[in-house]
Amino acid sequence: MDWVTPLSPDGGPRYLQIADLLEQAISEGTLHPGDRLPPQRLLAEALGVDLTTVTRGYDEARLRRLLEAYGHRGTYVSAPPGELTQWVDLSMNIPPAPAQVDLSTLLKQGLSHLATRSDVNLLMTYHIGGGSPTDRLAAAQWLSPMFESVETSRIVICPGAQAALAAAILTLTQPGDTVLAESLVYPGLRTAVQQLGRRIEPVSGDEAGMLPDALERACREYGARLVYINPTLQNPSARTIPSDRRRDIVEAAARADATIIEDDPYWLFADNAPAPLATLAPDRVFYISTLSKCLSPGLRTAFVVLPDAAIEDRFLSAMRSFALMAMPLATALVTLWIQDGSAQALLAGVQAETRARQQLAAHIFPNPERSTRRQGIHIWHSLPNHWEARDLARAARADGLAVTPPDAFYLGPGKPPSAIRVSLGGGRDRNQLSTALRNLAALLASKPAERTEVVI
Structure with missing residues (x-):
């Protein structure tokens, strides 16, 4: 019973804490498939709870497919389901499904509320504005941790961050113009820039982020007036730009008369995150906050704080050229969920769930020199010398794992860093993620297989 630790008085329902203890012990390898669990009465005495609580905890663990009961023979840790050995996507940055929140029930309740208390015809027709006053007020409430206050007239509701990025690029640049970014950048930006007939160029940086002097030089060299920055738990490096560097970047952009797109999807995962750049220079920054990375991609909702309410018509006109509107039903659901x-x-x-998965990853990849900070929904893992990133990605795929090599993010110059991004939200649960990460760790520790030619 080494896996048994005291329950927390503030940790929620005790039966769920018991199921979480079991899940954590299985994920960390303290309990193994086939291990017999202690009798429920014995566990109840050890934890100081009644027998019914332990029974409910075991029932919850069975629902999570962690345990199997065999009557008088006892209860045992389940063997991993077959799909664990088939395919786990560690390449897509999505928020993990929370263990203690029933998203299905939330969705059913929210849609039922909208169907009974809203005008369904309004939910199913065109909404070509940037959100109703109620929607914008809810967005301001959601953004309150980042901004002490923000005028609702500056907020626009968009169908996801990618649409917001493309609309901002169309609004602020002309075909052939250059957009500046760090050498490691969100791949969706590069796609949008290229598809819209613009150019993208890297700006030098260090461990604290983009270098202000390099930014000014790049603005002069390329005649650039638009800069993209993902400042908090950056994708893919997981680095957060500190406050003083943010201030210096904003001042450098002002000297170069450049506008900043601040793409900030991970701010709510960071401990003591610095204030957004948009709070330092609100008239120079397009701030984008998406719900896809912190709640669910299916909501397809992002909030944009414009530098000036007067630019809204141009921005919405640009967005309507490829995405007419944010989906009214999704926007209404988001507004309801924020309000209630x-x-x-x-x-x-x-x-x-993200913290638990980061702890799990830290246990499996304990070397801080190889894996980046233990926050957010991904890690940036440096490779041992015997692996090339592309070879590792191919070998992982052959083992049923998908990871993202660095060339997906790298603008140059030179060779991309020898690292992979490992996303932690794709596993169905911690048990599945643990198996996937352990398989990846074993692959990293092994040597690449020699390629052989088949001659017939």
């Missing part, structure tokens, strides 16, 4: 607290409860569940 469901969005905050879901966020708390995702944050808790």
Whole structure:
């Protein structure tokens, strides 16, 4: 019973804590498939709870497919389901499903509320504006941790961050113009820039982020007036730009008369995150906050804080050229969830699950020199000398794992860093993620197989 630790008085329902203890012990390898669990009465005495609580905890663990009961023979840790050995996607950056929040129930309740208390015809027709006053007020409430206050007239509701990025690029640049970014950058930006007939060029940086002097030089060299920055738990490096560097970047952009797109999807995962650049220079920054990375991609909702309410018509006109509107039903659901607290409860569940998965990753990849900070929904893992990133990605795929090599993010110059991004939200649960990460760790520790030619 080494896996048994005291329950927390503030940790939620005790039966769920018991199921979480079991899941954590299985993920960390303290309990193994086939291990017999202690009798429920013995566990109840050890934890100081009643027998019914332990029974409910075991039932919950069985629902999570962690345990199997065999009557008088006892209860045993389940063997991993077959799909664990088939395919686990560690390449897609999505928030993990929270263990203690029933998203299905939230969705059913929210849609039922909208169907009975809203005008369904309004939910199913065109909404070509940037959100109703109620929607914008809810967005301002959601953004309050980042901004002490923000005028609702500056907020626009968009169908996801990618649409917001493309609309901002169309609004602020002309074909052939250059957009500046760090050498490691979100791949969706590069796609948008290229598809819209613009150019993208890297700006030098260090461990604290983009270098202000290099930014000014690049603005002069390329005649660039638009800069993209992902400042908090950056994708893929997981680095957060500190406050003083943010201030220097904003001042450098002002001297170069450049506008900044601040793409900030991970701010709510960071401990003591610095204030956004948009709070330092609100008239120079397009701030984008998406719910896809902190709640659910299916909501397809992002909030944009414009540098000036007067630019809204141009921005919405640009967005309507490829995405007419944010989906009214999704926007209404998001607004309802923010108003009734469901969005905050879901966020708390995702944050808790993210911390647990980061702890799991830290246990499996303990070397801090190879894996980046233990926050957010991905890690950036440096490769041992015997692996090339592309070879490792191919070998992982052959083992049923998908990871993202660095050339997906790298703008240059020179060779990309020898590292991979490992996303932690793709596993169905921690048990599946643990198996996938352990398989990846074993692959990293092994040597690449020699290629052989088949001659017939």
